[in-house]
Amino acid sequence: MKESPEIQKLEKQLRSTNISAFGFMGTDSRSLSEIINSDMSDLSELGVSITKIVSRMKEITAKAESSLGNWTQIDDRLQARVDEAKGHIICPWPHPAGCAIRITYVRIPETNQDFQWTDLNIHLIEEHNFFEGKGSPYRIEPKELVKIIF
Amino acid sequence: MIITLIISVFIVSSIGAALAFVLVLSEKKFNDYGQCKININEEKELTVTGGKNLLSALGGEKIFIPSACGGRGTCGLCKLRVLEGAGAVLPTEEPFLDKSELDSNTRLSCQVKVRNDLKIFIPPELFAIREYNCKCAEITDLTYDMKQFRFELVDPGTISFIPGQFMQFLTPVYETNTEEIYRAYSISSDPADKNHIELIIRLVPNGICTTYCFRYLKVGDPVRLNGPYGQFRLTDTDAPIVFIAGGSGMAPIKCMLHHMKNTGNKRKTTYYFGANKLKDLCCVDLMHQFEKELANFRFVPSVGALEPGENWTGVKGLVTNAIKEDLQDASDGEAYLCGSPGMIDAVIKVLKEKGMSENKIFYDKFE
Numbered sequence: 001m002k003e004s005p006e007i008q009k010l011e012k013q014l015r016s017t018n019i020s021a022f023g024f025m026g027t028d029s030r031s032l033s034e035i036i037n038s039d040m041s042d043l044s045e046l047g048v049s050i051t052k053i054v055s056r057m058k059e060i061t062a063k064a065e066s067s068l069g070n071w072t073q074i075d076d077r078l079q080a081r082v083d084e085a086k087g088h089i090i091c092p093w094p095h096p097a098g099c100a101i102r103i104t105y106v107r108i109p110e111t112n113q114d115f116q117w118t119d120l121n122i123h124l125i126e127e128h129n130f131f132e133g134k135g136s137p138y139r140i141e142p143k144e145l146v147k148i149i150f
Numbered sequence: 151m152i153i154t155l156i157i158s159v160f161i162v163s164s165i166g167a168a169l170a171f172v173l174v175l176s177e178k179k180f181n182d183y184g185q186c187k188i189n190i191n192e193e194k195e196l197t198v199t200g201g202k203n204l205l206s207a208l209g210g211e212k213i214f215i216p217s218a219c220g221g222r223g224t225c226g227l228c229k230l231r232v233l234e235g236a237g238a239v240l241p242t243e244e245p246f247l248d249k250s251e252l253d254s255n256t257r258l259s260c261q262v263k264v265r266n267d268l269k270i271f272i273p274p275e276l277f278a279i280r281e282y283n284c285k286c287a288e289i290t291d292l293t294y295d296m297k298q299f300r301f302e303l304v305d306p307g308t309i310s311f312i313p314g315q316f317m318q319f320l321t322p323v324y325e326t327n328t329e330e331i332y333r334a335y336s337i338s339s340d341p342a343d344k345n346h347i348e349l350i351i352r353l354v355p356n357g358i359c360t361t362y363c364f365r366y367l368k369v370g371d372p373v374r375l376n377g378p379y380g381q382f383r384l385t386d387t388d389a390p391i392v393f394i395a396g397g398s399g400m401a402p403i404k405c406m407l408h409h410m411k412n413t414g415n416k417r418k419t420t421y422y423f424g425a426n427k428l429k430d431l432c433c434v435d436l437m438h439q440f441e442k443e444l445a446n447f448r449f450v451p452s453v454g455a456l457e458p459g460e461n462w463t464g465v466k467g468l469v470t471n472a473i474k475e476d477l478q479d480a481s482d483g484e485a486y487l488c489g490s491p492g493m494i495d496a497v498i499k500v501l502k503e504k505g506m507s508e509n510k511i512f513y514d515k516f517e
Contacts, residue, residue: 070468
């Protein structure tokens with residue numbers, strides 16, 4: 001199906017390096033709607049909603065924030081820390097939204113697994129159901145995310 | 151049949167081409183706003199070619215308005231008062247403007263298109279902002295992810311700034327970056343050195359500007375900065391000073407300390423610097439040097455977590471713990487904070503518990 005000019009413009013923006021040094025689509029050759037549909041289908045298989053995921057991500061980030069950049073115990077299994085940099089990053093969608101440049105690092109010491117997300121990841125997932133394209137440095141694999149945070 | 155098909159394709163293509171031609175012509179005609187006059191503060195009048203946004207039009211005339219998003223309407227920093235000629239406030243501006251700003255005709259200059267004559271008001275201090283063509287003179291590793299960049303000013307060759315202010319660094323187009331973009335960094339250098347600017351920059355993973363600075367920028371390369379900007383500065387009082395910073399928040403505090411040394415400032419000063427790990431500590435030797443050179447200065451670095459085998463005899467734990475343990479009564483002091491929003495919020499809480507009035511707490515948040 002041919003995409004609307006608005007979606008084509010958005011996809012061009014997501015593939016460009018205007019906002020993030022490596023863009024948001026990575027090396028993924030799929031269209032934006034294909035990426036979103038595939039990730040939403042993964043979530044649907046797992047029976048987890050976007051609301052639940054975003055709520056948990058925000059909860060972990062908020063808990064980790066109080067340790068001012070140091071690792072902190074989130075629960076019996078998870079540790080997390082938050083790293084902040086100067087400035088803001090804007091949402092690539094055509095609406096006025098921006099996030100602090102903040103990365104939440106999460107790890108499970110027992111299994112040596114680690115994971116990360118940015119405040120912009122949370123916004124993109126919450127508002128646009130977009131986990132970024134494969135090959136993007138901040139791509140989040142929904143299945144992996146669910147395994148880690150729940 | 152084939153001929154009919156070819157003729158049909160030809161006719162449709164011709165109609166398409168004609169329409170495109172009409173579109174180009176009409177765009178030229180209707181988007182041609184001619185020459186527009188911008189009256190600034192009833193003192194100065196510029197003549198610019200209409201069609202650009204106000205931020206770009208002013209930038210083209212070497213009047214720089216602070217902006218962190220490069221004119222995308224998302225940072226809300228490029229506010230100025232447009233007294234006449236701007237038209238209605240756009241939906242993209244509304245989230246950034248409160249009632250008093252709307253009442254005083256404050257607008258985001260990046261969202262106001264110059265279509266006709268305008269009358270604007272620019273705070274006079276912004277006229278001191280200049281664009282500086284520089285040469286990268288030195289790059290020094292401060293930690294594994296923080297570098298100090300020293301730029302020699304070429305044109306103009308000198309600068310005056312107030313310790314605590316910041317500059318905007320123009321990131322050029324490079325391998326993976328297709329568009330010039332500005333990023334703000336606090337000045338860390340000695341304000342007595344009028345021919346150089348130093349910036350402390352921490353690597354942001356996949357950040358456009360920091361990736362350029364860390365991977366591509368070399369000594370000798372040309373660099374463009376503009377500034378100075380910002381209201382973060384020391385007050386002119388004798389109140390004891392508490393400096394608190396983390397990471398690249400070191401920059402403005404270091405600059406203020408140079409200034410205090412240059413001016414023989416004898417204010418009682420304590421500097422709490424928080425590092426997450428031992429390897430995040432920087433400028434320690436310089437701070438100890440300041441302890442010898444400044445009449446009443448004490449540096450209190452703290453390290454959040456030590457790696458196995460590391461030896462650290464200083465304060466352990468968060469910077470907030472260091473303040474709680476070390477700072478007695480803060481009721482007569484002033485605090486200057488630079489760091490992440492999380493750190494600043496946590497520190498403000500501690501300082502208030504220590505008796506410091508909120509209006510004596512000045513900060514430069516990383517936002």
